[in-house]
Amino acid sequence: xxxxxxxxxxxxxxxxxxxxxxxRRFKYEEIGFEDMIHRYLHRDGQKASTxxxxxxxxxxxxxxxxHWLTGKDVxxxxxxxxxxxxxxxxxxxxxxxxxxxxxxxxxxxASRYFVVGELTELIxxxxxxxxxxxxxxxxxTYSKRKHMVTTRLSYFKLYPKVEKEEFVSSEH
Numbered sequence: 001x002x003x004x005x006x007x008x009x010x011x012x013x014x015x016x017x018x019x020x021x022x023x024r025r026f027k028y029e030e031i032g033f034e035d036m037i038h039r040y041l042h043r044d045g046q047k048a049s050t051x052x053x054x055x056x057x058x059x060x061x062x063x064x065x066x067h068w069l070t071g072k073d074v075x076x077x078x079x080x081x082x083x084x085x086x087x088x089x090x091x092x093x094x095x096x097x098x099x100x101x102x103x104x105x106x107x108x109x110a111s112r113y114f115v116v117g118e119l120t121e122l123i124x125x126x127x128x129x130x131x132x133x134x135x136x137x138x139x140x141t142y143s144k145r146k147h148m149v150t151t152r153l154s155y156f157k158l159y160p161k162v163e164k165e166e167f168v169s170s171e172h
Contacts (some may be wrong), residue, residue: 033113037088041160048160049091050130051100051119055155055171057085064148078149087155088114134161 031039034054041048061079066072086105092098100119119128128138136155141148 038159050093052089052161053157054088055157056083057087058082058154060152062150065118065146
């Protein structure tokens with residue numbers, strides 16, 4: 001009798017496990033990394049800092065040289081790329097060496113995102129200028145032989161949008 005009940009329990013256990021091997025389709029809500037950034041920027045009802053957000057990045061690289069005969073500067077555009085990347089700028093909480101990180105949203109692997117920039121209050125390599133609430137411009141210039149090479153990045157804020165009234169009222 002004990003042997004029969006043990007076999008019956010094994011058969012029942014096998015039926016339960018065989019049913020659980022069938023693929024089940026659960027309907028969970030899915031969110032992307034950009035959605036997580038949106039939630040991060042509205043965390044705990046706190047207002048995000050002015051620089052934090054999601055940006056579209058454009059770039060222009062120029063090379064200038066003083067013409068030897070006329071003495072005028074000759075400017076040549078080496079490369080221009082409009083809206084070539086989407087990045088998120090977020091406050092850094094783990095590293096005391098940087099205040100903000102710039103994370104690329106253009107990655108192909110959904111589980112890894114690359115930190116492509118670091119921002120601190122004192123920036124040595126790039127000069128950043130917040131020209132309008134929705135536009136941050138960065139410029140880096142270096143000398144190469146007799147040429148001056150300038151890289152200018154333009155960050156256009158896509159999210160969160162700054163209210164126009166707040167910007168106007170802060171000017172007065």
